[in-house]
Amino acid sequence: MSSIGEGPLRVFGVPPELLREQLAALSGAGYRLVGLSEALDLLDGGCTDPLVALTFDDGYVDFLDHAVGVLAEAGAGATLYMSVGHMGEPAGWLGAQAGTLGPIMDWAQLAEVAGAGIEIGNHSLIHHPLDVLPTAQLDQEIRDSHVRLADAMARPIRSFAYPHGYNSAAVRATVARYGYTNACEVGRRLYRDGTDRFAVSRLQPTPDHSGEDLLELVRGGGSRLVPGLKRAAQPGWRVARRVALRVFHAKLT
Ligand SMILES: [Zn+2]
DSSP: OOOOGGGGGGGSOOOOHHHHHHHHHHHHOOOOOHHHHHHHHHTTTOOOEEEEEEEEEEEEEHHHIHHHHHHHHTOOEEEEEGGGGGGGBOOOOOOOOTTSSSOOOOOOHHHHHTTTTTTEEOOOOSSOOOGGGGGHHHHHHHHHHHHHHHHHHOOOOEEOOOOGGOOOHHHHHHHHHHTSSSSEEEEOOOOBBBBBTTTTTEOOOOTTHHHHHHHHHHHTTSOOOOOSHHHHTTTEEEEEEEOOOOHHHHOOO
């Protein structure tokens, strides 16, 4: 059994067999599984189906090797956020020891993922918290990563995920200026439609979540601070979440 997370991060990686079980539990409970921009488009179109948006960060090669097939079997859409400045290399950014995170996809691999119907989103260039960057560097981070992705994908890049989840009013405004329609942080709570689409919160499944556990997390919102199961299960409550958690995100956010 191979893991979506590799090496020391395996503890937070969700193995493909478990991902399959988790997706089946959500589908079986009536949730429609889609990428984030599609989920928001559906809401805008008046859709009242229960939706779960699936998101994956960083763009590891094992997403292509393992997750793409499982998603296709489940008939699920998803959004993959690429760490654009690390493509074709081991992930070696803040909080990561060189070589521990597994390689990031190259452009040809990313094209395969996009060809499978996965939405490609932007996760910045250098994977540094954006809220602490000087204005000029913040702008460059978002502009350069955006231009590279948009040129390579030949389709609009609409969704952004803040590295480590950190954002600010300036970060959100800069992302919006480059044509994005939504962006997500970490949050660990349900996203409520009508709140800021440049701060979409996400829940974080781990290998400890069976299919049933994940269903409970989605219904309950993952926090005592959000409304309980009954209210969360009603249409109007929506969830964005990611399946593959990376450990430094948990440490830093
Ligand atoms: Zn990341």
